[in-house]
Amino acid sequence: MHGSERKDGMHSTPEEDPRPKLWPRVLGSMAIVGFTVGMIIGRLQQPAPLELEQIEELPTGLALWFNEEPKIQGDNVDGAVVLRFVAAGQPWNGQLRIDNKVARWKLERGEKGLVLTLLAARPLHGDWRTAEVDGRWRLEVSLREE
Template sequence: MPDDPRPRLRRRFFASLVLIGLLLGAMIGRLTAPGPVQLERIEEQAWGLTLWFDRQPELYDEHLEGAFALLLQAQGEAQSGQLQVDGTRVGWRLQHTAKGLLLHLVAARPLRGEWAGQVEAGGWRLDVRVTP
């Protein structure tokens, strides 16, 4: 009596359905996943900087030997500048790293920095305040 080929065909059929479902789900996931967070602009203020993003980025802050640094998981263009905070010149630089954008704020005297973010006008605003 020859072997019945139906069980083997049934396994192949269901395995094909599973594979097609996985591929279709991956394609839909790619289409609906948001792209990376984008830095839209930087504004200098009397107390520090205001950074505008299209949505909230993941960020980490650190005080390094009197300087203040923020690592932002976002994309944008590298920029730099200087501001005057309480009579002290503060230099700032935004540069690309492997993990995102790195914002450095440096002055001749040690700086203390803090940040606050909020949703505003269809985007996300990050206020970076520094005090010498």
């Protein structure tokens, strides 16, 4: 076997090329540009986030106004009405009168969005429906005693 020592002024391994290696830089630059363009296109195609804009008190319940149609999960839990929806919004609370009796409501942030809880001293039952009004979505929650 031959070693890598000099023999007659020559090496057994070729000398290193003194020119810079541009191919890895070109591939890296193309990857960064492609990633950036993909992120820009993704942000442009992303829909506007669902946002709670306003809450109105009605004689029989509440009306919640959204900029897009909300997906609602609702339950009647131990006499309280609990609605969950994936939306952005500020925590609010208040009270309203149903049949001259006070019911309290509270809107708070949950794990995946907002949680609306309606509670009174007596068991409540709630019905809700959504409708599009003038380009906005209205969620109307109607309450009654059980």
